[in-house]
């Protein structure tokens with residue numbers, strides 16, 4: 001079993017007196033910077049001068065500067081910008097201030113693994129990757145908890161990179177849940193695979209296909225929504241709590257029979273072959289190449305496909321039923 005690091009394995013003290021620049025105030029940036037600050041650390045947020053998030057970050061009590069100003073002041077630089085823009089911003093605004101002994105931190109290995117950012121050899125390069133959307137990184141921290149994370153060391157110039165990474169992980173709350181060793185290669189390839197085949201690509205297409213099948217057969221869209229999206233959350237929650245066997249224990253035998261008999265007709269050997277093909281395209285850089293080029297021509301395919309999906313009927317039905325979904329929230 002791989003070693004899991006918890007609070008006791010990390011010493012926030014080694015970050016005292018250090019300035020941590022968090023570049024970005026997005027899903028991860030807003031969460032990690034506030035968590036670090038509330039962990040007693042000195043944080044400065046780096047943003048574009050015209051960023052619409054500048055005032056929000058200041059209102060949250062964070063010091064804010066331009067990316068270059070923050071990089072110049074920082075001992076530790078966490079780059080939480082969109083993966084597709086990190087290389088450009090790094091080369092133009094951060095690289096001039098990446099001096100010997102400084103630490104570069106990432107929460108996804110994409111730009112290091114695919115050679116889009118090549119740091120100087122005399123700095124530490126680490127990854128602390130929360131395995132969670134940023135808004136839950138923040139919410140769980142404020143509730144006194146945390147989300148699990150991954151840690152990797154790409155360069156250890158100071159000889160202390162791992163401990164700095166563990167202290168950073170503690171600062172954002174991940175050691176409250178547990179932090180696992182990985183590598184930039186493993187995190188990058190498994191994260192991209194998960195996003196494309198299971199978490200987002202697989203599930204969203206499965207939900208829309210199931211919804212469309214029921215609606216096209218004449219069932220009311222609300223029933224299709226309840227069956228294909230609302231209950232999915234509850235089933236996944238049970239799997240998360242106690243594994244697939246616990247979920248199967250909780251659902252009816254009728255449901256389990258259907259699960260076991262039909263599931264493999266939907267996710268077929270062909271599906272598994274396609275999954276392997278997607279993984280190969282991640283490993284050999286084909287996906288990275290497509291994504292980086294897509295961004296160089298202002299995302300024509302991304303924009304058109306996102307617009308089509310936003311117009312799908314399931315979005316409207318979900319909006320109408322959102323009020324009912326609030327039952328999950330604790331009653332005041």
Ligand SMILES: NC(=O)C1=CN([C@@H]2O[C@H](COP(=O)(O)OP(=O)(O)OC[C@H]3O[C@@H](n4cnc5c(N)ncnc54)[C@H](OP(=O)(O)O)[C@@H]3O)[C@@H](O)[C@H]2O)C=CC1
Pocket residue numbers: 023024025026027028029046047048050051052053067079080081082083085089107108129130131132133134135
């Ligand atoms: N989203 C998630 O839950 C997770 C993300 N990650 C990783 O975290 C990193 C950040 O992702 P995420 O938080 O989703 O990113 P977001 O898109 O949510 O936020 C990006 C931030 O970068 C700023 N930004 C964008 N372009 C520039 C620029 N050219 N110069 C300066 N600032 C810029 C944006 O502000 P503005 O546009 O106003 O300038 C925004 O504050 C990525 O490496 C991602 O892979 C890892 C785990 C989970």
Ligand SMILES: CC(=O)[C@](C)(O)C(=O)O
Pocket residue numbers: 130131132133134191195199
């Ligand atoms: C939340 C997460 O880790 C994702 C889905 O991979 C991402 O948003 O990058």
